[in-house]
Amino acid sequence: MSINSVYFLGLGALGAKYAASFYEYKPEIVKVIVNQKRKVRYKNEKIYVNEKEYDFDYITPEDKYNIPDYIFLVVKSSHLDQAIEDLKPFVGENTKIISLMNGISSESILAEHFGWHRVLNAVAYMDAIKIGNKVAYGSIGKIVFGHVNNEFQEELTELHQFMLDANIPNELSQEIQKAQWAKYLINVVANQLSFILEFQYKEFVSNESVLKLMDMVADEVISVGNALGIEIGEEEIKRMKSTLTKVDGEAKTSMLQDREAKRNSEVDEFSGEIIKLGKEVGVKTPCNELIYNMVKAIEKTY
Template identity: 65%
Template sequence: MKINSIYFLGLGALGAKYAASLVDYNENLVKVIVNEERKIRYETEAICVNGKKYDFEYVTSIQNNQFPDLIFLVVKSNQLNDAINDLKPFVGENTMIVSLMNGITSERILAETFGWNRVVNAVAYMDAVKQGNHVTYGSIGRIIFGHVENKSQDILNELHQLLNDAEIPNELTLEIERAQWAKYIVNVVGNQLTYLLEFPYGQFRTNEYLNHLVDLIGKEVITVANAYGVSIGQPEIDKLKKTMKIVDENGKTSMLQDREAKRYSEVDEFSGEIIRLGKQYEIETPYNELIYNMVKAIEKTY
């Protein structure tokens, strides 16, 4: 199967960055799913990525029964239910949905509606920041993807080659759940700490107290992951520390950007999910319970 069309649902920092990269590779490949209100707004004030203006092709419905080969879903976890309703008219018999959402639950929820045969698990590492319609990033980042049951390998191999051709770093893995949990540590630990402390990435380079907190919270995530059946450990925490030290020191996590914009965060998908799984496996998660309630207390002031 040759990939001829990729749609995006979600033009936040991550979605805009990768949509722009694919447009630079082939402008006829990409369309963006929007409603009429967003279509008018984006056509009036275009998205800019690293200073370059992008006039994406926006679609509000399927034309001539031509469904996309792939849809990249790039929304916040608290927007997933609405996104599923938005996706339904665009998912054809052979359409695959690649979830670039944070966390570990979106694919399961998508599969409940569309079936596992149409869902691809993925994670993305990036340092993009969005202010208004302007997105900036220092590194293109990396996408890791695969099917949880290691199916649909033909189209996944095709996607791997396409991303290589577009010069988007990527990895097709047979251990996607392990890769997702490794990224999930970044979300649960890094995102939430920067939210509460209002720190950019640069603090991870020099602040020994922050690094101690990373160890404490990270160990809770590892304990829960192991009970869940995913083999991760201290190497993933060490990799988290290394990653946080090499990204743009002035960059901000998506969760910190949410706080600054007084948007509700993905705390339910992060510490909230760790707490839920901890109760399921009879594992105590006091650090995540503290974080969860502190974030909710801040959000209640919005």
């Protein structure tokens, strides 16, 4: 199988960054799924990634298009239901959907609608910021992906090489659920604390009190994951802290960007999900319950 088409649904900081990377490699294969209103807006305003203008091919269900080989889904968790409806016209028998959404639940929801033979699990590490129609990032980051049952390995190996050719660092993982929980750990810990404290990444490296808070929240995530059979622990905590030293210290997490823009965050997908799963497996999560209610309290002031 040769890869002839890569579509994107969601053109936020992460979606725009990777759409631009594919576009630099083979512009003819990249399309962005939008509604008519958004198509007009993007055409008029353009999208800029690291100050370079990108004129993507925006498509709606009414336009002419081929069924794509891959669709990267990069939307907020609160937009997943609408995204599923938007995806339906574009998903063919052999289309693979790669969810780069935060959290650990989007793939199972997508599989309920499209089947596990069309859904790939993935996580992305990035430090991109989007303000208006402009995206900026210091590091391209890395995508870790795989199939929950390690199926379709020949196709996924081809995708792995294809992304490398497009200068997108990536890893084809045989333990993708563990990899997702390792990234989820960062989201639940750093994203949420940054929202409450209004701190940039640099505070998660040098501030001793922040490091203590990180350990307290991380312990709950690890306990819940272990109770669900996910083998994560101190190694993942150390890796989380190491990862945070490698991103731009002046950059901001997506949740802090949400707060500054007065948008509702993904707290339901982060501490909300940990609280729910903790109750299911009998693990107490007081730190996450405190964070959840603090975030909700702040959001009610918008």
